[in-house]
Amino acid sequence: MTQLGELKARLAELADLNNIGHLLEWDQNTMMPPSGAQSRSEALATLGRISHDLLISDDTGRLLEGAAAELDGAAPDSDDARALAVTRRRYDKARRVPADLVAEMARAGALGYEAWVEARRRSDFAAFVPYLERNLELAHRYVGCFDGFDCAYDVLLDNFEPGMKTAQVAALFAELRTELQPLIEGVRERADRVDASCLHGRFPTDRQRRLVAEALELMGFSSESWRMDDTVHPFASNIGAGDTRITTRWDEGYFASALYGAMHECGHGLYEAGIAEELKRTPLGHGESLSLHESQSRLWENMVGRSRAFSGVLAPRISELFDTNIDPETLYRAVNRVQPSLIRVEADEATYGLHIVLRFEFEQDLIEGRLAVAELPEAWNARMSDYLGIDVPDDARGVLQDVHWSAGMLGYFPTYALGNLVAGQLWERADAEIEDLDGRIAAGELGPLREWLRERVHRHGAKFEAGQLLQRVTGAQISVGPFIAYLKRKLSDVYGL
Amino acid sequence: MTQLGELKARLAELADLNNIGHLLEWDQNTMMPPSGAQSRSEALATLGRISHDLLISDDTGRLLEGAAAELDGAAPDSDDARALAVTRRRYDKARRVPADLVAEMARAGALGYEAWVEARRRSDFAAFVPYLERNLELAHRYVGCFDGFDCAYDVLLDNFEPGMKTAQVAALFAELRTELQPLIEGVRERADRVDASCLHGRFPTDRQRRLVAEALELMGFSSESWRMDDTVHPFASNIGAGDTRITTRWDEGYFASALYGAMHECGHGLYEAGIAEELKRTPLGHGESLSLHESQSRLWENMVGRSRAFSGVLAPRISELFDTNIDPETLYRAVNRVQPSLIRVEADEATYGLHIVLRFEFEQDLIEGRLAVAELPEAWNARMSDYLGIDVPDDARGVLQDVHWSAGMLGYFPTYALGNLVAGQLWERADAEIEDLDGRIAAGELGPLREWLRERVHRHGAKFEAGQLLQRVTGAQISVGPFIAYLKRKLSDVYGL
Numbered sequence: 001m002t003q004l005g006e007l008k009a010r011l012a013e014l015a016d017l018n019n020i021g022h023l024l025e026w027d028q029n030t031m032m033p034p035s036g037a038q039s040r041s042e043a044l045a046t047l048g049r050i051s052h053d054l055l056i057s058d059d060t061g062r063l064l065e066g067a068a069a070e071l072d073g074a075a076p077d078s079d080d081a082r083a084l085a086v087t088r089r090r091y092d093k094a095r096r097v098p099a100d101l102v103a104e105m106a107r108a109g110a111l112g113y114e115a116w117v118e119a120r121r122r123s124d125f126a127a128f129v130p131y132l133e134r135n136l137e138l139a140h141r142y143v144g145c146f147d148g149f150d151c152a153y154d155v156l157l158d159n160f161e162p163g164m165k166t167a168q169v170a171a172l173f174a175e176l177r178t179e180l181q182p183l184i185e186g187v188r189e190r191a192d193r194v195d196a197s198c199l200h201g202r203f204p205t206d207r208q209r210r211l212v213a214e215a216l217e218l219m220g221f222s223s224e225s226w227r228m229d230d231t232v233h234p235f236a237s238n239i240g241a242g243d244t245r246i247t248t249r250w251d252e253g254y255f256a257s258a259l260y261g262a263m264h265e266c267g268h269g270l271y272e273a274g275i276a277e278e279l280k281r282t283p284l285g286h287g288e289s290l291s292l293h294e295s296q297s298r299l300w301e302n303m304v305g306r307s308r309a310f311s312g313v314l315a316p317r318i319s320e321l322f323d324t325n326i327d328p329e330t331l332y333r334a335v336n337r338v339q340p341s342l343i344r345v346e347a348d349e350a351t352y353g354l355h356i357v358l359r360f361e362f363e364q365d366l367i368e369g370r371l372a373v374a375e376l377p378e379a380w381n382a383r384m385s386d387y388l389g390i391d392v393p394d395d396a397r398g399v400l401q402d403v404h405w406s407a408g409m410l411g412y413f414p415t416y417a418l419g420n421l422v423a424g425q426l427w428e429r430a431d432a433e434i435e436d437l438d439g440r441i442a443a444g445e446l447g448p449l450r451e452w453l454r455e456r457v458h459r460h461g462a463k464f465e466a467g468q469l470l471q472r473v474t475g476a477q478i479s480v481g482p483f484i485a486y487l488k489r490k491l492s493d494v495y496g497l
Numbered sequence: 498m499t500q501l502g503e504l505k506a507r508l509a510e511l512a513d514l515n516n517i518g519h520l521l522e523w524d525q526n527t528m529m530p531p532s533g534a535q536s537r538s539e540a541l542a543t544l545g546r547i548s549h550d551l552l553i554s555d556d557t558g559r560l561l562e563g564a565a566a567e568l569d570g571a572a573p574d575s576d577d578a579r580a581l582a583v584t585r586r587r588y589d590k591a592r593r594v595p596a597d598l599v600a601e602m603a604r605a606g607a608l609g610y611e612a613w614v615e616a617r618r619r620s621d622f623a624a625f626v627p628y629l630e631r632n633l634e635l636a637h638r639y640v641g642c643f644d645g646f647d648c649a650y651d652v653l654l655d656n657f658e659p660g661m662k663t664a665q666v667a668a669l670f671a672e673l674r675t676e677l678q679p680l681i682e683g684v685r686e687r688a689d690r691v692d693a694s695c696l697h698g699r700f701p702t703d704r705q706r707r708l709v710a711e712a713l714e715l716m717g718f719s720s721e722s723w724r725m726d727d728t729v730h731p732f733a734s735n736i737g738a739g740d741t742r743i744t745t746r747w748d749e750g751y752f753a754s755a756l757y758g759a760m761h762e763c764g765h766g767l768y769e770a771g772i773a774e775e776l777k778r779t780p781l782g783h784g785e786s787l788s789l790h791e792s793q794s795r796l797w798e799n800m801v802g803r804s805r806a807f808s809g810v811l812a813p814r815i816s817e818l819f820d821t822n823i824d825p826e827t828l829y830r831a832v833n834r835v836q837p838s839l840i841r842v843e844a845d846e847a848t849y850g851l852h853i854v855l856r857f858e859f860e861q862d863l864i865e866g867r868l869a870v871a872e873l874p875e876a877w878n879a880r881m882s883d884y885l886g887i888d889v890p891d892d893a894r895g896v897l898q899d900v901h902w903s904a905g906m907l908g909y910f911p912t913y914a915l916g917n918l919v920a921g922q923l924w925e926r927a928d929a930e931i932e933d934l935d936g937r938i939a940a941g942e943l944g945p946l947r948e949w950l951r952e953r954v955h956r957h958g959a960k961f962e963a964g965q966l967l968q969r970v971t972g973a974q975i976s977v978g979p980f981i982a983y984l985k986r987k988l989s990d991v992y993g994l
Binding site for chain 1 (some may be wrong): 509512513514516517520524528529530531532533534535536537539540542544546547720721722723726736737738739740741777778884969
């Protein structure tokens with residue numbers, strides 16, 4: 001057997017272990033009885049340790065060397081060359097971080113999460129301070145394992161968005177904020193033009209299930225290779241080839257939460273399900289760039305789901321199922337209402353970006369030592385007032401609202417807003433390349449868009465970084481323009497901006 | 498760290514991997530979308546390989562030596578000494594079998610299973626012959642890896658019933674057959690004394706779910722640490738401490754299938770759930786003797802579930818839920834009807850044993866070369882006529898009915914009937930030690946029995962072989978008497994024997 005062959009066999013095992021981890025996490029969040037938690041965390045820790053040891057072993061290093069020599073001269077964009085490059089990057093990163101630091105970070109993240117749940121419940125930021133300080137201290141130690149970066153934040157960001165630099169994000173976000181703020185200001189003056197009351201009422205869950213099932217089926221959900229289950233914090237997961245799982249939650253008083261949430265998760269699922277067969281069980285067999293992933297969920301949730309065209313598909317079914325009368329235009333306007341609000345995950349398409357810009361700025365301030373953890377609530381509240389014009393009543397609905405920092409995930413937030421930008425660029429391109437995209441969507445035919453995305457984006461899996469992929473598909477790097485243009489069109493439409 | 502400590506850490510990892518395997522299999526049989534099958538089999542193969550490698554590594558051998566030296570002088574029945582002994586046995590066995598034979602057996606088992614599904618569907622034994630011959634050939638190669646046994650079958654039996662010898666089973670089964678045959682003959686002459694028609698009708702699944710949930714709750718099922726799901730072939734599984742899962746299937750025309758089937762699986766679940774905390778994540782943390790396991794499921798299904806006392810609890814609820822009128826005595830008699838039949842899994846308590854004796858005899862004939870695979874159907878049909886007095890209309894309902902041989906599981910069947918014998922002994926003892934056991938059950942109070950079993954049996958996990966445990970609890974080895982005495986009492990009651 002060649003060394004490449006031997007390496008690929010090992011990477012297939014790693015891919016299996018990765019899939020097994022996905023199943024354990026899916027089960028934990030959908031099926032597991034509560035008292036299985038301790039045992040599950042032990043199983044996940046063991047699985048993680050075994051995967052990690054397999055990845056960083058000297059054998060893997062030797063095989064990487066040998067395989068690289070064998071591949072010398074292969075096209076750098078071939079599947080094998082890219083799988084090797086991606087593995088090399090993961091291997092080098094994993095080798096740099098001592099096992100005890102990895103364990104320490106995992107433990108601090110678990111403790112931080114516990115403390116955060118309680119601190120948020122009591123809206124008591126002071127109780128959370130030592131845990132966030134500890135996570136920051138460990139983040140510094142983590143950054144200290146690397147060299148050759150422009151700033152510490154680059155090292156953290158790279159874990160969620162491979163290849164992306166802080167400076168690039170900062171430039172994009174500066175432009176994004178400059179564009180979003182006047183848009184939001186303009187809407188604020190016209191707030192009375194949109195009435196979203198049709199979204200609220202009594203919507204029995206079993207009827208919502210039918211509505212959601214129909215929408216997902218149009219997107220490509222099939223019970224042959226998908227499942228949908230209930231959970232508290234919705235997510236999507238791919239357990240392996242032919243096994244994609246999404247989750248949602250139900251609010252009997254507000255159907256939009258389950259409907260657009262499920263379309264969002266189905267967008268993630270379509271990405272994973274669309275990855276080429278030949279990449280499965282390789283290091284390229286799952287999406288890796290979180291901005292690319294988020295671009296898919298956002299594109300389906302917002303650009304398709306909240307479009308005027310698809311509102312024409314949804315409104316009659318909503319009216320039938322809930323025995324009410326919502327016309328497409330009313331639905332379209334209601335689900336595109338813009339209103340500055342406290343909670344990121346409930347934010348509309350326009351204000352969402354500012355929630356992210358603010359978090360990105362604070363993460364850099366914290367990691368660079370420009371802001372002490374204890375000063376965070378005051379700074380948070382001031383900036384929420386500055387960016388979104390709203391007052392934060394308590395820390396539970398302010399600085400304590402998100403889980404990420406408690407678990408030590410610093411550098412994650414930017415990918416959400418980058419996902420919107422990428423979605424804007426892909427949407428612009430899809431619209432140019434797919435004949436009568438709008439008409440197709442209005443007819444409930446989502447197949448052409450799905451196939452376009454599969455061909456251009458999904459099938460490549462983790463083969464390309466977000467920037468490389470966008471270059472291939474759109475001929476441009478990540479940019480703010482297309483997303484803002486899309487948003488302006490919609491808000492002009494809805495608010496007469 | 499001591500070598501014992503190091504070994505225990507490694508065994509905890511093995512226990513985690515074992516639990517992970519349980520989750521993968523549970524999911525495959527309850528949740529997984531159909532097209533995930535290929536990917537799941539790859540994940541299971543990788544997991545199995547990693548577990549196996551970890552168990553048989555030279556490191557494990559070195560730690561076993563070192564730990565044994567450190568433990569020298571410890572009580573042989575201490576948890577550590579037993580964990581070491583059990584691991585030593587598993588290690589020695591696993592080291593003797595070459596990896597390529599293990600892989601070959603797994604592949605032949607998978608192919609055999611596929612062929613069996615199709616052969617059974619078409620009732621075409623000839624199509625199945627080469628697969629069973631292959632499994633037998635591999636079984637011989639497997640047996641050839643060992644020495645120091647009395648007969649080849651000992652080696653196979655030991656995989657399902659550690660420590661048990663073929664000669665012991667043969668003696669027990671000879672006695673069992675001698676006792677059962679006249680009992681069954683006696684019932685045959687009084688067949689018209691029992692009318693089971695009350696079990697058949699229209700029983701909506703949602704009402705059955707309530708009935709089953711109530712029965713299981715009396716047994717100790719709690720949603721805090723248990724789940725129940727639907728499946729095709731019911732089973733029980735323990736995914737780790739605090740996470741026990743059982744499954745059932747529903748027949749709208751016959752409620753007894755789900756009800757007593759669920760009590761059976763809950764019996765298995767109670768065993769696993771009752772294993773002591775300190776044995777979790779050790780080699781003793783799951784039941785290993787299949788006869789002990791089956792004794793628990795049978796005891797709850799038959800000795801409790803089908804008792805006159807519990808029929809008094811069930812009948813009023815059945816009457817209410819299905820809007821009918823079944824009195825306790827009618828239910829009691831109906832669910833204890835004895836009638837020789839074709840299919841093992843549908844057999845009653847009395848005839849069941851003969852289905853097993855027959856399989857045990859044929860397994861020995863096959864492995865000893867006294868019977869060719871091609872001769873099996875004729876021999877099967879003749880013996881079914883001899884033992885149970887019934888004609889086998891086709892191989893699908895005869896020699897092809899069970900999955901075990903197709904997957905290479907030779908030596909498994911005896912444990913089912915041994916389970917009945919063990920249940921008989923435990924039941925006799927429980928009745929002697931628990932005050933007014935019958936009255937408690939009649940009052941729906943199943944806690945005293947469950948706690949008695951937990952204390953005497955469950956908490957020990959895999960610490961003792963079946964014979965050792967029975968010696969501790971009842972002062973006797975496995976025997977036929979108590980089960981037959983129990984059966985005679987019941988059949989006298991029901992049939993006036």
